[in-house]
Amino acid sequence: MTGLQPGAPRVTRLILQDFRSYPALDLPVSRGLVALVGENGAGKTNLVEALSLFAAGRGLRRADLGDMARHGAERFAVSITLDSSAGEHRLGVGLEPGEAGRALRRCRIDGADAPSSAAFAEFLRLVWLTPDLDGLFRGPAGDRRRFLDRLVLAIDSRHGARVNALERALRSRNRLLEEASADGIWLDAVERELAELAIAVASARRETVERLDAQLLAGRDDASPFPFARLSLIGELDELVASLPAVDAEDRYRRMLRDGRGRDATAGRTLLGPQATDLAVRHGPKDLPAETCSTGEQKALLLGLVLAHARLVQAMSGMAPLVLLDEVAAHLDPRRRAALYDALEALGSQVWMTGADPALFSGLEGRADLFAVSPGRIAGA
Numbered sequence: 001m002t003g004l005q006p007g008a009p010r011v012t013r014l015i016l017q018d019f020r021s022y023p024a025l026d027l028p029v030s031r032g033l034v035a036l037v038g039e040n041g042a043g044k045t046n047l048v049e050a051l052s053l054f055a056a057g058r059g060l061r062r063a064d065l066g067d068m069a070r071h072g073a074e075r076f077a078v079s080i081t082l083d084s085s086a087g088e089h090r091l092g093v094g095l096e097p098g099e100a101g102r103a104l105r106r107c108r109i110d111g112a113d114a115p116s117s118a119a120f121a122e123f124l125r126l127v128w129l130t131p132d133l134d135g136l137f138r139g140p141a142g143d144r145r146r147f148l149d150r151l152v153l154a155i156d157s158r159h160g161a162r163v164n165a166l167e168r169a170l171r172s173r174n175r176l177l178e179e180a181s182a183d184g185i186w187l188d189a190v191e192r193e194l195a196e197l198a199i200a201v202a203s204a205r206r207e208t209v210e211r212l213d214a215q216l217l218a219g220r221d222d223a224s225p226f227p228f229a230r231l232s233l234i235g236e237l238d239e240l241v242a243s244l245p246a247v248d249a250e251d252r253y254r255r256m257l258r259d260g261r262g263r264d265a266t267a268g269r270t271l272l273g274p275q276a277t278d279l280a281v282r283h284g285p286k287d288l289p290a291e292t293c294s295t296g297e298q299k300a301l302l303l304g305l306v307l308a309h310a311r312l313v314q315a316m317s318g319m320a321p322l323v324l325l326d327e328v329a330a331h332l333d334p335r336r337r338a339a340l341y342d343a344l345e346a347l348g349s350q351v352w353m354t355g356a357d358p359a360l361f362s363g364l365e366g367r368a369d370l371f372a373v374s375p376g377r378i379a380g381a
């Protein structure tokens with residue numbers, strides 16, 4: 001598989017130092033499709049996790065950086081050489097011991113310090129699918145919100161900072177509501193900030209959901225083994241944002257917050273807002289809620305969604321995103337697996353896949369970089 005669009009960002013070298021199970025690794029990569037094969041616990045997910053650190057926000061395991069340093073090590077470094085239409089660049093992420101025993105995240109671009117991982121968005125975008133997401137449609141709404149925010153983040157790297165600020169503002173309001181003697185002026189100020197952030201978060205989510213839904217619908221192919229999904233947002237605030245200009249929605253939400261102080265104080269949390277939104281997903285061809293579909297159908301739906309998202313990221317950022325598929329091929333029957341490889345080829349992105357069984361990638365000899373992973377090291381297969 002060549003499959004890579006001319007100019008699409010691709011990793012040509014991955015270097016790890018004391019990252020997870022790898023004391024040191026220097027991996028040259030040449031193709032658009034990269035398959036990592038090895039036994040359970042060999043270190044395949046660790047490698048895609050290392051790449052996920054170049055996305056804004058948390059990595060694909062949502063782990064703390066401190067847990068990523070190899071047991072016994074205080075620091076780690078992950079560095080990639082990235083080739084794209086913007087030329088060749090060296091990007092790095094690491095953890096270094098800082099003052100007073102506090103570890104510090106370091107981000108580097110071509111040898112210079114970068115403020116945060118959001119700065120990498122100028123060079124590459126990432127999307128991923130992991131086994132954790134298998135139960136997404138049946139699981140709690142909070143997991144779908146997190147998934148949704150990750151979809152937004154791949155398009156708009158400022159979304160992570162927005163969501164973090166919203167969570168801080170919600171905590172401040174909830175704390176003030178707990179204090180019986182809370183000063184109304186403080187509450188007004190916190191609610192003003194909260195309303196502004198809430199509308200910004202809800203609008204960014206809405207924009208992504210609308211675009212992605214349109215992308216899914218435009219690419220619908222009823223014969224495809226990856227059925228198209230239909231997406232919508234459920235939530236009172238989302239209805240406000242859909243029906244009013246942003247400034248009016250913000251005013252209305254601020255009033256709702258003020259009127260709901262008593263109710264929220266009793267509940268111990270802010271009941272209304274983007275923290276209560278849910279992402280509704282339907283199986284397009286069957287017109288049924290995703291959570292009522294079979295396990296295999298849900299997986300195929302999710303895969304179709306992630307592939308459409310990758311296309312949307314490309315359309316909006318001008319960059320074919322790196323795609324990380326952890327343990328995805330193993331769940332597919334042979335027809336769907338062959339269709340997946342065709343779809344990935346058509347995507348034009350660099351795609352990193354993991355799997356425990358070499359037979360999963362047997363159709364890809366000569367078309368993909370196949371690496372045999374064993375604890376702490378990798379051999380070309």
Ligand SMILES: Nc1ncnc2c1ncn2[C@@H]1O[C@H](COP(=O)(O)OP(=O)(O)OP(=O)(O)O)[C@@H](O)[C@H]1O
Pocket residue numbers: 019020021022038039040041042043044045046047067068069070071354356
């Ligand atoms: N900070 C760390 N230091 C050293 N080893 C670590 C660290 N974190 C995880 N590991 C080791 O990495 C291994 C897990 O690697 P990984 O999750 O990449 O496996 P995998 O090949 O994806 O396996 P599976 O097929 O079971 O998903 C485990 O043996 C674990 O003990």
